[in-house]
Amino acid sequence: MPDTLPADSVGLVTPQQAHFDEPLALACGKTLPAYDLVYETYGKLNVERNNAVLICHALSGHHHAAGYHSMDERKPGWWDAHIGPGKTIDTNRFFVVSLNNLGGCHGTTGPCSINPDTGRQWGPDFPVMTVGDWVNSQARLADRLGIQRFAAVVGGSLGGMQVMQWSLAYPERIANAVVIAATPRLSAQNIAFNEVARQAIRSDPDFHGGWYAEHGTMPKRGLKLARMVGHITYLSEHSMGAKFGRDLRSDELNFGYDVEFQVESYLRYQGDMFSTAFDANTYLLMTKALDYFDPAAAHGGDLAAALAPANCPFLVMSFSTDWRFAPERSRELVDALVRAGKPVSYAEIESPHGHDAFLLPDVRYQAVFGGFMKRVARDITRAGDK
């Protein structure tokens, strides 16, 4: 809760909502008849409408990427470290658009919304979404905002997959792609961790096949476990060690199953908080979207062939201790882009913070990312000069 807003904050922001009546055909074969997208914008769209930057969120993210909803808000948006006046994504130059994706639980149409066919919540009947579906819906939001072409589409983790998809599905509508701590496809181990999370949620007796809201319950135990597993994979072994080590909660071992080590306490707390704040059906759906993404699959596994339609410069970044989507996975993408003859810059950032590093400030990360975005801004200015 800031007393005054920091000078480099986008300040107080208000989420907006766009309603869409045109049905959206989905990869799963179903059609979403109508939907709402909740989004925020920071900065101003210029007259040429060519300075827009789209932010794509990750697994548990949402539209509130920067600034504060009120002076009472304890923490700013999830990527506030990188979005604001003079920051990496400079809102003095860019018009930033950040939305909550379909299937989310922060205002955009999702499992908690009302299914017009039944008058009940969608719940588990909400269609499984893919990264491709999201990008199609984002393109419609761009249409609504009068943005023909984004100066850049930017995202970390699952957000980075959306950036890749933009470059393939709408190559003429994306001028630059920034893919951070992502992967062109999940490994078997990644899918395995997601499956543990799903089993934890789905086997919780309070899940009721996804109809927990109608039963007046929430699968909190399952969602807590899912978050605990996820959280371990977001941190590096090093950062967990540095933060908690083998520190005990009290002076002595209690030789029982109450919290003994600080790391247990931290994980339980994180899990508890998440289990009451996030929707379980949304969590399931987001993990599935991660699992499914695999643009190379339609090209016999040849990622370079899959990337052929891409038509913009890429910045790819990874973090040295990220073992969820390790640097090797980013290098796979970079190698394929090079093989496909696409312009790509790559930086592996030394960081102790594991996958979560993409959310945090870091001198070299900001220098590389900020340098790229400055060039994007210069290209806009030059286009305006012509």
Added chain:
Amino acid sequence: MPDTLPADSVGLVTPQQAHFDEPLALACGKTLPAYDLVYETYGKLNVERNNAVLICHALSGHHHAAGYHSMDERKPGWWDAHIGPGKTIDTNRFFVVSLNNLGGCHGTTGPCSINPDTGRQWGPDFPVMTVGDWVNSQARLADRLGIQRFAAVVGGSLGGMQVMQWSLAYPERIANAVVIAATPRLSAQNIAFNEVARQAIRSDPDFHGGWYAEHGTMPKRGLKLARMVGHITYLSEHSMGAKFGRDLRSDELNFGYDVEFQVESYLRYQGDMFSTAFDANTYLLMTKALDYFDPAAAHGGDLAAALAPANCPFLVMSFSTDWRFAPERSRELVDALVRAGKPVSYAEIESPHGHDAFLLPDVRYQAVFGGFMKRVARDITRAGDK
């Protein structure tokens, strides 16, 4: 189920049971009034009684390390690849003792046994065990078998911790120590994974605070999740990728929550099997023993100082893709042994199989391990010649 027993098998074996009436004082402050240890032996104890090798089991292990209980048994004991006539631990030379540890669920006194004070199963009242408690009970078994000094104590993973403890608690009773794929203490990440497993079990409504047997239930959901998480950490990312990749169960994605990827099917199956075969209270207790082990703690974190009492040659082995107890953790032990002036040989074995590599055959692993054991055998012969 073998038609005939392989020539290098120890053959048909029968578990034995030793009853102990002397109370065992435990690290937690409680005392176990009496207990049974179930064990197997392979090979013959020589007249000098100096050719005994003790096998210490890991988290979900037990006494049945080699051979077959019957001709109908589908698979031999869990370390049959390494124990038998002419094998790494050569039963033509050694008298091998393998027991189920206290708190186990394979016949040794544990949570499923009757608490003499109440006439009910111990259940969650069974005391939390430590590696030190186990080693004390193993020393009593050695007394019972007339073994003053083991030619070698050998173990992988949690078993390797027991070997370290033997070298510190009973330095005069262990002639050689073989520590495989272990660590002198768990990292915060290791503890975190154990805590997820415990939370999964303890939050299962069928757990009933550990009194599930009295409620006629089993916390199968929780134990299944615990095993799924554990299983991911036993395999390397590479081996999961090589075994399953992104292979689908059927031809197409089903865009739902049934099994889609082969790796999901495998994990669910492993979890289901384990959840009906293993006791949940035992699983909890074993993970706690792992968390607690930390000989350096009593020496201000100085592992070399903690190792001062050790008085035997060590063989330490690790596996290149083991990320549960990575080679770095073995090197910590090796470095401390060197600093403490103890004789130690170390080999890091290249293997794609992650932590599970310690259970599998491998040319270099067997060459190093077997070479060390041949020297142990020669020392016994020489002692006999004197």
